[in-house]
Amino acid sequence: MSLHTFVSSSPAAQARHILALTAMAWRIAPASPHEVARRAPHGHVPLRVRRRQHAVTLAALLPHSW
Secondary structure, eight states: OOOOSSSOOOOOHHHHHHHHHHHHHHHOOOOOOHHHHHHHHHHHHHHHHHHHHHHHHHHHHGGOOO
């Protein structure tokens, strides 16, 4: 296994990389998308909300496309 140096990576990116390598070595199940989003700084947007926003956006654009 080759060692990589992370010169340009942020400390947060380095920490995520180390956690991913440790999880892989210990055969820990990957985190669910919801768990990852819960820890993200921007928070979690439920799928139904994204679908609703997408439908509203398309409905607003539809009259202009005719």
